[in-house]
Amino acid sequence: MKKRKKTVEDVLARAEKLFQRGTFPLAKKEFEKAQKKLKREDIADKIEICRREAGRLKAKELIKQARKAEKRSDLNKALSCFEQAVLNSDEEWIIKKIGQLKVQLGNRNALFAAREAEAAANYEKAAALYARADQAGETGNLLLKKAKCLVRAEKYTEAVTTYKVLSLADSGDRYDYGLALAKTGHIRACLDVWDGIDTADVMFAEQIRTVRRCLAADLYDRFEKKGNPVVIYHDAHYLLNSADPGLNENQIRLLKDLLEYCKYECINELWETESFDKIADLLEPAPTNMMPHLLTLYAKIWFNLATNDGKHLNTLIPFWLTAVYSRQIATKFGIDTATREKVREKLLEVLENLIKKQSDNENGQQALIYLKIENKLIRELSHLADERKDRTHLVCTPLYALRSGQSDDIIDLIREKRAFFMDTRQYLETGAYYSAAGPCLYLIKSHEYEKAIDILEALPPEIRSDEFFDYAAKLVYFEFSMDCIVNDESRFMRYFKTVPALFEMVPAYEEQFIAKAIAVEDWSTLKAYEEALFYIHKHRPSKAIRKTLSLVMTQRAMALYNEGQLGRKAMQALTNKALQLYPENEMARGALKSTMIYLETQEMDQAFRRHKLSKAGRIARQTEFPEVQDQYFDYVESIFEDLQKTDFSQDEKLLILNEVYASAKTVDWKHPVVGKMRMLLDLDSERKYE
Amino acid sequence: MNPFKILSIGFNASKKEIIQASARAMREKKYSGLKLAQAQKMLLDPVSRAVQEFLYCFDAAPFKNRLSLKRPGGLNRTDIATLTRLTIFDEEI
Numbered sequence: 001m002k003k004r005k006k007t008v009e010d011v012l013a014r015a016e017k018l019f020q021r022g023t024f025p026l027a028k029k030e031f032e033k034a035q036k037k038l039k040r041e042d043i044a045d046k047i048e049i050c051r052r053e054a055g056r057l058k059a060k061e062l063i064k065q066a067r068k069a070e071k072r073s074d075l076n077k078a079l080s081c082f083e084q085a086v087l088n089s090d091e092e093w094i095i096k097k098i099g100q101l102k103v104q105l106g107n108r109n110a111l112f113a114a115r116e117a118e119a120a121a122n123y124e125k126a127a128a129l130y131a132r133a134d135q136a137g138e139t140g141n142l143l144l145k146k147a148k149c150l151v152r153a154e155k156y157t158e159a160v161t162t163y164k165v166l167s168l169a170d171s172g173d174r175y176d177y178g179l180a181l182a183k184t185g186h187i188r189a190c191l192d193v194w195d196g197i198d199t200a201d202v203m204f205a206e207q208i209r210t211v212r213r214c215l216a217a218d219l220y221d222r223f224e225k226k227g228n229p230v231v232i233y234h235d236a237h238y239l240l241n242s243a244d245p246g247l248n249e250n251q252i253r254l255l256k257d258l259l260e261y262c263k264y265e266c267i268n269e270l271w272e273t274e275s276f277d278k279i280a281d282l283l284e285p286a287p288t289n290m291m292p293h294l295l296t297l298y299a300k301i302w303f304n305l306a307t308n309d310g311k312h313l314n315t316l317i318p319f320w321l322t323a324v325y326s327r328q329i330a331t332k333f334g335i336d337t338a339t340r341e342k343v344r345e346k347l348l349e350v351l352e353n354l355i356k357k358q359s360d361n362e363n364g365q366q367a368l369i370y371l372k373i374e375n376k377l378i379r380e381l382s383h384l385a386d387e388r389k390d391r392t393h394l395v396c397t398p399l400y401a402l403r404s405g406q407s408d409d410i411i412d413l414i415r416e417k418r419a420f421f422m423d424t425r426q427y428l429e430t431g432a433y434y435s436a437a438g439p440c441l442y443l444i445k446s447h448e449y450e451k452a453i454d455i456l457e458a459l460p461p462e463i464r465s466d467e468f469f470d471y472a473a474k475l476v477y478f479e480f481s482m483d484c485i486v487n488d489e490s491r492f493m494r495y496f497k498t499v500p501a502l503f504e505m506v507p508a509y510e511e512q513f514i515a516k517a518i519a520v521e522d523w524s525t526l527k528a529y530e531e532a533l534f535y536i537h538k539h540r541p542s543k544a545i546r547k548t549l550s551l552v553m554t555q556r557a558m559a560l561y562n563e564g565q566l567g568r569k570a571m572q573a574l575t576n577k578a579l580q581l582y583p584e585n586e587m588a589r590g591a592l593k594s595t596m597i598y599l600e601t602q603e604m605d606q607a608f609r610r611h612k613l614s615k616a617g618r619i620a621r622q623t624e625f626p627e628v629q630d631q632y633f634d635y636v637e638s639i640f641e642d643l644q645k646t647d648f649s650q651d652e653k654l655l656i657l658n659e660v661y662a663s664a665k666t667v668d669w670k671h672p673v674v675g676k677m678r679m680l681l682d683l684d685s686e687r688k689y690e
Numbered sequence: 691m692n693p694f695k696i697l698s699i700g701f702n703a704s705k706k707e708i709i710q711a712s713a714r715a716m717r718e719k720k721y722s723g724l725k726l727a728q729a730q731k732m733l734l735d736p737v738s739r740a741v742q743e744f745l746y747c748f749d750a751a752p753f754k755n756r757l758s759l760k761r762p763g764g765l766n767r768t769d770i771a772t773l774t775r776l777t778i779f780d781e782e783i
Contacts, residue, residue, distance in 0.1 A: 151775060172779030182770050201778050210769050217765035224761075250762055257757040264750040271748040293752045300745060333740045343740040350741065 008037045019046060024053035055088030063094070075105045107133050114145070123153035141166075144173055151176040156183040171197045175204070187215045188235050191242075209246030215239055216247060216255055223258060229265035233282075236262060267297075276304040288405050292328040299323040306354060310363030313355055317370050318400035320351050321378050327392045348375065366446045373445060374399065377433050381410065384417050398433040399442075410434045411468060425506040431468030432475065440476045449480045453495070474502040478509060482516070485528040496532055500540035510536075514548045523559035526552055537581075550582035554591055568595055593625065600628045608635050617663030629667060636664050637673045654684055692746045693729035696721050701747035708733045 015030030028050030035043045066081030079101045086094045114129030127149035134142035143162055150159035159180035168174050174193050182190035190211055197204070219236055222228075236259040239245050240252065247255065263282055270279045279301050286298060302316035323329050324347045333343035355371055358364030374397040385391045394401075394410050401407045414431045421427035433441055436459055443452035456476050463469060477495040484492030503510035513536075517529040533549040557574035560566035566574075572595045578588040600623050607616035620632030639660055643653055661677040668674065694701055697711040712730040715721060721729075732738045 170779075175776065175779045179773060179775055182773060185770075187767075187770070199778070201776070203776055204778065207773055207776065210773060213765055214767050214770050216762070217767040217769075220761045220765065221767060223759075247762075248764070251765060254758055254760060254762040258759065261754055261757045261759060264753040268748070268750045293749075296744065297748065297753075300748065303745065332743070334736060339737060339740075342737045343744075346737060346741045347744060350745070 008034050012038070012043070015046070019050065022053075024050040024057065028054060059085040059087075059089035059094075062088075066097075070101070075101055075108065079105065107135065111142070114142075114149075118145070118149060121152075123149040124155060127153060127155070127158075144168075144170075147180075148173070148176055151180050154183075156180040160184050160186070168193075171199065182211050182214070187211060187218050188238070191215060191238070205244070209244060212239060212242060212244075212246040213251075216245070216251060219255070219258060223262070229262040229269075233259060233262035233266055274304070276301050280305060286403065288403065290404065292323075292326055295319060295323045295326065296329055303351075303354070310358040310361055310367070313358065313363050313367035314370055317351070317367060317374055318397045318403070320347075321371075321374050322396040322400040324348060324351075325378050325382050325395050327395070369446045370399075370442060373433070373442060377430060380430055381413075384413060384420055398438045401434055402438065407434050407436070407438075411466070414468075425508055428468060428471040428505065429475075432472035435466055435468040435472050436463045437469045437472035437476065441472055444476055444479045447483070449483045452476050453480055471502075471505060474498045474505070475509075478502050481532070482513070485525065485532065488524055488528070490528075492528060493531065493535065496535055499532075500536050503536065503540060510542070510544065514544055517548050517552050520552075520555075521559065523556050523563065523565075526556035526559060530556055547582045547585065550578040550585040551587060553578040553581070554585060554588040558591055568599060571595055572599070597625045597627045600625065601631050604628065604632060604635070608639075613659055613663040617667050620667045632667060633664070633671055633673055636660060640673060640677060650684075654681070657681060691725070691728070693732040693742055694746055696725060696729040697733070699733075701743055701749070703733070705734060 011030055012034040015027050015034055018024075018027035018030060021027075028047055031043050031047045031050060035047060062081045062085035066078045066085065069075075069077035069081060079098060082094055082098045082101065086098060110129045111133035114126045114133055117123075117126035117129055127146045130142045130146035130149060134146065143166055147159050147162040147166065150156070150162060156179075159176070163173070163177040163180060166173075168177055174197050178190040178193040178197075181187075181193060191208070194204075194208055194211070215235065216239060219232055219239070222232055236255060239247075240255060240259060245252065245255075266282060267279050270276075270282075283298060283301060287294070290298065299316070299319040299322075302312050302319055306312035306316045324344050330340045330344065333340040352371065355364055355367045359368055378395060378397045382395045385395050391409075391413055394406055394413055396404065396406060396410075398407070401410050411431055411434050414427070414434065418427055421430065432438065437456055440452040440456045443449070443455070453476065456473055477498050481492040481496045481499065484490075484495075499513075503513070513532075517533060520526050520529055530549065530552050533545060533552055537545050537549050554575055557566060557571045557578070561568075561571045572592065575588045575592040575595065579585055579592060582588070600619055604616045604619045607613070607619065616632065616635070620629050623629060640657070643656060643660075646653070648656075657677055658681065661674065661681060664671065664674045664677065694703075697703075697708065697715055699707055699711045703711065708730060712726055715726050716723065732742050
């Protein structure tokens with residue numbers, strides 16, 4: 001069958017069908033076929049609609065493709081797709097997207113271009129391109145690359161600006177930054193950056209030295225232009241404390257003067273604002289040798305610091321006392337000696353009052369002890385140095401001497417002037433405080449025994465040969481032992497071994513020890529004293545020690561007996577031992593006597609109870625104590641009286657009486673009760689005779 | 691109590707200056723009359739004044755006078771210009 005030829009209506013109908021389905025490209029073709037013949041306006045409109053809708057679909061497809069290309073970082077293809085899509089779409093975002101892609105593509109090209117420029121040593125261009133690439137968010141620290149290129153291009157100011165905001169971990173970056181800083185006049189900042197670079201490179205070390213020399217020159221430039229003294233001080237301090245400042249001796253010497261000058265400029269400013277803590281920071285560490293005006297400054301600063309905080313009191317005391325007793329400083333106190341002396345006393349009073357204000361706390365209490373010691377010693381030394389005018393500079397407290405390194409000279413002076421001292425103790429004690437063991441003596445005075453022992457034992461052996469050190473050490477051990485005894489600590493004997501030698505040096509300590517031993521009452525402390533005395537007696541026997549040991553032994557025996565911890569016989573043994581040591585021990589004698597009386601009386605009592613009259617009589621006869629005889633006759637008298645009252649027969653009574661009389665007359669035939677008994681017996685005999 | 695500060699005078703102030711400063715301070719009424727009288731008394735008595743000077747005065751001159759401020763030779767800030775960039779650190783990268 002022959003196919004029917006499509007009419008224009010058929011074509012139009014198909015076009016309409018496709019149009020309705022939304023198949024616009026095909027619908028457009030069919031509409032165009034129909035329009036060729038029909039030339040109708042409505043068909044023309046539909047063709048236009050189809051054309052527009054087909055373009056829209058094409059754009060949609062292109063956008064899809066563009067997005068896929070962008071994801072693959074194929075920016076060129078993405079851009080091309082978007083550009084085609086925009087021909088069929090009037091959406092604004094596509095236009096924006098095209099713009100962004102163009103920038104991105106440009107930047108990507110910039111990074112390549114930058115690398116190329118850098119490789120070609122065109123650093124300035126490379127820097128600009130790196131900056132552009134960085135703005136595009138390219139990966140990699142492009143700002144660092146930019147900064148480095150800027151340094152290579154000798155664009156130092158821009159390089160500093162770029163580096164300033166970056167964190168630099170790499171030595172190369174730090175080097176370039178430092179170089180840029182130096183080249184732009186930030187010399188100190190350059191050194192700060194370079195100080196963090198760890199390299200032994202010789203050329204780099206030489207560059208650092210060059211920059212340090214430039215810093216020194218810069219300091220003088222700033223100083224001459226009245227620059228900030230605080231900054232100059234800190235920069236000079238930094239430079240002089242560098243391992244290798246790159247300066248010769250003369251330059252260092254003069255720079256030190258500049259540093260000092262600026263330091264006092266700073267102090268001047270800080271003094272006005274009463275920033276004493278900041279001044280103290282500038283003054284630390286204290287130099288070993290201080291000129292009088294510097295010493296005065298230290299005294300003033302630490303006085304003001306101690307006014308607000310008691311922890312500074314112990315630092316203050318040596319400065320203050322040494323300044324106050326200084327002959328040179330005293331010339332400013334007044335024109336005559338009397339005024340100077342008054343000012344000195346007043347200043348001592350000021351210090352004492354300051355310390356007393358804080359005596360409610362530990363710092364104040366310790367400071368008060370230290371003040372007492374230091375003032376006594378410096379006063380002594382002041383008198384001592386008076387005899388040698390050339391040595392007045394040695395007038396200082398022991399703690400000041402220790403920090404100024406004058407201790408040895410002072411010890412020589414003390415040794416030379418031994419005759420000045422009242423006795424060996426004063427001589428040794430003064431020297432001991434100025435010896436290396438001196439600080440331990442301070443601690444002993446503030447009852448810090450353990451600390452004193454620790455410091456003493458940590459001192460190197462080579463400084464222990466000195467007589468003053470030896471004395472100080474023995475004194476520390478002695479005081480520590482005494483403290484252990486008082487606190488009932490058994491370890492006291494560990495440090496007691498040097499005590500006999502101390503007593504030999506200064507017998508006053510022995511007297512002090514004896515006085516303490518005698519004053520003790522509780523038996524546990526007495527036991528420690530007894531042990532200590534026994535040790536001393538063994539190694540340094542003396543009458544006083546023997547006597548004290550004897551007394552302490554007796555005292556302890558009595559204390560134990562009184563507490564029921566010792567029997568009569570043990571007590572007798574102990575007191576006998578004490579008496580053997582010291583026969584003149586009246587207390588022991590007394591104790592022994594009363595013990596003996598007690599024991600004999602007890603024995604006699606037992607004899608009476610068992611009716612052993614002759615034994616009782618023998619005890620009474622042989623005793624050396626009248627008290628025992630008295631007791632015997634008290635018994636006899638009571639037996640005699642009781643006998644009268646009993647209902648025994650006369651013969652029985654006479655039998656007992658005869659027995660008692662026979663015993664009693666051997667004890668004391670003149671005793672009244674014996675007389676009474678004899679009379680009664682005589683009467684009975686007469687009666688029998690009659 | 692710093693009498694120099696209360697009377698707003700330097701530590702070299704003469705007796706006349708102290709008295710004048712006291713009168714001025716009285717007019718200013720910054721401190722009580724008692725405090726001003728105490729400050730004046732402290733500074734007019736030679737012993738007390740010496741004590742106050744010891745406590746509160748600082749004179750930087752004796753410290754500075756003994757120091758040399760002569761610029762040492764051989765130091766030139768322009769030496770910075772001689773620094774050329776080292777490449778030793780480039781190799782590390």
